[in-house]
Amino acid sequence: MTYHQDITGCLAENCECGLSAAELEDALRRTVPALPILSRKRDDDSLPLLRLPARRDDIARLKPLAAEFARFKDVIVLGTGGSSLGGQTLVAVAPPGRTRIHFMDNVDPHSFTLLFDALDPRRTGLIAISKSGGTAETLVQFFACMAWLDKRSAARTIVITEPKPSPLRGLATARKLRVLDHDPNIGGRYSVLSNVGLLPAMIAGIDVAALRRGAREVLDATLAAANPRDAAPALGAAVSVALNERHGITATVVMPYVDRLAHFGFWFRQLWAESLGKDGKGTTPIRAVGTVDQHSQLQLYLDGPADKMFSLVMLAQAGKGPRMPAKLSDPSLGYLAGKRMGDLIDAEQRATAQTLIRNGRPTRVFALERLDARALGALLMHYMLETMIAAQLWGVNAFDQPAVEQGKVLARQYLGEKGRAKAQ
């Protein structure tokens, strides 16, 4: 396995606010029905995201497009939420020096002015992603970029959207743009392993076959587990839900000690919030970064309300990076002499986990030997499975987001009123 999950810091025997053996056992028992349901959904293809890890046919089809777009100096990716955060997560682990990918996930006019001033339209490709094809922000971004690219637009634009008729598909067809189908049965926040995440990742030089291999290893191990305790995502879901129900844990902090996983935190945050935050249930996902947030949030985490669980993602970094001088004349710096930068972040991640646990804050640790596409694929699949299993425990639908419709309707109404007010 590419990662090791350690939940012992969430147990009462190690951590004051942790779970008793009986509480964990009970929650694990409740996960038992979830695993055969997932197996069935994979086998009858009713949850196609569970088929993606084993697929390679679609990668072969994406390859020539990715190679074509990798020749651009810059590629703009339009889209928001699930159409953007997966790609951002993958591209963050890409090697340097390749095509620069600009994820534009807002409609702030100033940001588009800066973007258009900085890029050369002759050397820029465009990918516009909206599952429904009707996302107002993406359509507005699309019109702005079409005008900027002008006549070149047709040759250098790819649209990813569902097969059904939609505003974005209509615009793409009228402009003779290339269109890739967004699988209608893969929700945006679960689309990172589909063409939505893969196309930007391939342009940026990610080994997406390895990404899927890592995801498949976690999926297979989870669905093959005889006992949910041996299925890391089921164990994680049991701990998360039981800490909420039994110990008043209302927020869940994901804190990687790896800069390249800073975007992973934003991806997780959508996955968890949109899938589980309904019917008054769910916990609030919080994205943190170690060591940075030791100097920002740790005071609150240790001494504020005991309402959070922590998941630290640790990477083996000891012995890596710039080395400190072997001799330091200041004796108070002796602890650094001859050490490497990686030794410090290694010591800090372990110290923070230990300090949280000693202060009674339930803490889980993910340990990675290395951070490559395979390990990232494993982490992504772990969290997608953990989220779906947690949804079953809380009795909510992991795949809808009914509450956000109201705001969309109101925004259109305000936009219309504005227009009418001006027209008078």
Next chain:
Amino acid sequence: MTYHQDITGCLAENCECGLSAAELEDALRRTVPALPILSRKRDDDSLPLLRLPARRDDIARLKPLAAEFARFKDVIVLGTGGSSLGGQTLVAVAPPGRTRIHFMDNVDPHSFTLLFDALDPRRTGLIAISKSGGTAETLVQFFACMAWLDKRSAARTIVITEPKPSPLRGLATARKLRVLDHDPNIGGRYSVLSNVGLLPAMIAGIDVAALRRGAREVLDATLAAANPRDAAPALGAAVSVALNERHGITATVVMPYVDRLAHFGFWFRQLWAESLGKDGKGTTPIRAVGTVDQHSQLQLYLDGPADKMFSLVMLAQAGKGPRMPAKLSDPSLGYLAGKRMGDLIDAEQRATAQTLIRNGRPTRVFALERLDARALGALLMHYMLETMIAAQLWGVNAFDQPAVEQGKVLARQYLGEKGRAKAQ
């Protein structure tokens, strides 16, 4: 005033989970003693951050340094937490095309490899900031950068640290680097208006006199208010604390609808968490960005646990940005025809505020006519004052962070053990 605070969406008459008139009145009464205390601390200089808004002498002294460093193509700023987040917040509103400022606030070896590969040491300046002069991360970053800059280091490095002897000051003296004093009585998270924030900001082209003018307007208006209801930061603190104490609000979401304020959210997050998260008290600050998080967090915000208050920062953007085609053949796109990008974000921010309030989620609105240095200075001072007043209401010390020491000691111990283990 450069911003308008509207708390009516936090009141029971408009919002199901809001404050009754009596609850607000009671909390406001409790803020009354805080204002004369702040006035006294400004006048006797025991809280020097309250003197900064009126000062210009230090700006004059920073000017030649900033001009010198503005000739570099790149400037690296070392430091973490309060030594970094204020500068990041200011530089985010800088005009494009100036010296690029790289805030390195972690000790991830991979990030330093990328940085050193991307920059030219002959065209790069360095600013190292640590209030205590003993922050392990900053020292390790400093050693790495000194080795990379090599002989050029002395001429192109500025250190900002307290006047007292410390490892960083000792290293700077031995290497004949220029050192600026960090005011010992201004904590890192309150240092954005001091040389810590100002030097990077000036290099990036920010009008720091306007920044301080905006801060001064808020400070003066707050301390001159006859009634705390007329002092925006006192009113904000009263609402925040009363919602926590009376209505179980445990998290506070700050959500600007402006990309350039995305870093402001991280600055606020440290200010609020480190100042108030102690003795089991405080609320958890959450940084969000509109419209992005409508597509990530809004489902949870509207339909998850009712445990959050919201502060939306709205900028007047209607009529700005790229314009949509006046005629759109798809009738379902009629709401966008002839509109500008700024019209959409304007409609969305108002729709989200209204939707949150209608769903019983207490929501405050900050409205900005424009986002410039003066408006940013006002927002920063608002939140520093609100935080200090909230600390008085909760009965905690806004200026210490006692809990983080334990982790630091343990990290040094782990680092030492590692060294010993290897030496065997």
